[in-house]
Amino acid sequence: MGKVIRWNLARNKAIQTLAKFNISIFPLELFQLIDKIPHLEIMSYIEMCEELSHLGYLDGKVTVAWVQEHLADGSQDAALLRMSNSLDTIILYNSDLLVYGHTEQRIRYSIAHEIGHFILKHKFQTMIARNGISAVVYNAFEKEAEAFAASLLMPYGTFPSKVSVAELREKYDVSKKAAEIMFDAVSKQTYALPAIRLNHYGFSHPRQYTLPSNPFSILGFKYYAYCKNCHGLTGGNSPNLFCSYCGSKLTALSFKYGFFKIHEEFGGSIMKYSEIKTDSSGHAVECPQCGSEIDTTDQYCAVCGIFLINQCTGIYETNDPFAMPTEHISFEQKTNSGCGRKLPGYARYCTGCGALSTFGFQNLLQNWQKEYMDANPMKIAEITDQDLPF
Ligand SMILES: [Zn+2]
Ligand SMILES: [Zn+2]
Ligand SMILES: [Zn+2]
Ligand SMILES: [Zn+2]
Incomplete structure (x- = not known):
């Protein structure tokens, strides 16, 4: 029966x-x-x-x-x-x-x-x-x-x-x-x-976040963090101390094995930033500047000369007009002076120390503020209205 x-x-x-x-x-x-x-x-x-x-x-x-x-x-x-x-x-x-x-x-x-x-x-x-x-x-x-x-x-x-x-x-x-x-x-x-x-x-806000084109760049990590400043999502195998999109210091919003939890809690506001396709060691799969085919052992693009591996430069972005100029430092010195962290293709900043990434330093990635404003024109208008002092 x-x-x-x-x-x-x-x-x-x-x-x-x-x-x-x-x-x-x-x-x-x-x-x-x-x-x-x-x-x-x-x-x-x-x-x-x-x-x-x-x-x-x-x-x-x-x-x-x-x-x-x-x-x-x-x-x-x-x-x-x-x-x-x-x-x-x-x-x-x-x-x-x-x-x-x-x-x-x-x-x-x-x-x-x-x-x-x-x-x-x-x-x-x-x-x-x-x-x-x-x-x-x-x-x-x-x-x-x-x-x-x-x-x-x-x-x-x-x-x-x-x-x-x-x-x-x-x-x-x-x-x-x-x-x-x-x-x-x-x-x-x-x-x-x-x-x-x-x-x-x-x-509430629809959860629009969809995975990047190359899910390995954001999935499979042990730790995930949601940045309150730029609303970006980052992953790493140790807790990230800095946001890889905007460089701000990440505080409490880090979750162990938390991709799904972050989707549940912040999925309505996560901002998806542009990225450069890389392999798991931060090496671009094609030249992000001229599109030339490259060999996995190439450090620099043979055609346009840019540095192809995304890693920490050790150089901090600054608005201080009296800061030490960095133009005289050779690129080899710069790429070897950071904390050594290899970074995913979306990282504009080092997740370990907050310095510029080599991709960020070479302006290969879009400015995060511009991307955020393009994606959220209404939100920017709201914020500006509230911030007016009169
Ligand atoms: Zn951020
Ligand atoms: Zn069942
Ligand atoms: Zn090139
Ligand atoms: Zn670093």
Whole structure:
């Protein structure tokens, strides 16, 4: 006998959950919602991995693959883990966007799906996962969690009167596929929509940030930082002390393994600056000035002569008219006088010491202020108005 899929219950529960925890701003802030749900926590695979290693599990050598295999039921995306010594349940999620080419939107959907299992009290979130549950029941639970996730992220009733796939993606920060399925339901299968509506809701800035053309330049780092000054996102394998776009000193907004967290918290305002394509050691893949083909061993472009590796120069930008002139210093001296840090192709400044990068020094990258103003003409106007002293 088949298990009945409780579609309506799942969809309505999603809306009730939003209402109960006073969530009314979209795109939905998942971390904020989870924070409000009693006995529910969230951790990424890599955070769990470090935590267990720190506690001495497997002689301190827990790997992400081990967490995925043994605690997350082998899932690439996410899973629920019930703690044996408390009432707490942990949503484990894979925050690594490089693995399997995941997007932030897919991670959001996976987390919403696991919240669904938790709220709908599906009885399989244990260490032994699916054991003891028939495939039929498992599949019914999966469908219920999917229906819950769709309505949680995109609550029908908050939609504009004429909805489009693009609008759904922008307003709710979901994948194209998720938006298409919802669009289909709205236009063809209105029975597949929740009966309950949210009474109060609003929208924050759409999260427009998309990854740079070369994701390796911003993904796969251990630390990420969001700059309050220029709204740029930087990555590094040690905490960055300075912003690579504007050179200002970064303070508190640094996250370990935090790309997804930064997307969730600042995704609406992250500014994407232009970059020069480089390999992982900061070497340009073609000449950023004349476009000539180059060899990976070339330090200088054979055609136009510019220095091809982005690294710290040790030279600080200054507006001080009495500062020591630097023109007499040879480029070899400059490229060897910095802290030695190799920098990604978007770095105008050294992330370790705040000095100009070789690309920044040679004016190969666009001025960040100009790029910011071009991208945000309204914001600049607002700021200028407020700053007027009369
Ligand atoms: Zn599931
Ligand atoms: Zn900055
Ligand atoms: Zn050149
Ligand atoms: Zn430096």
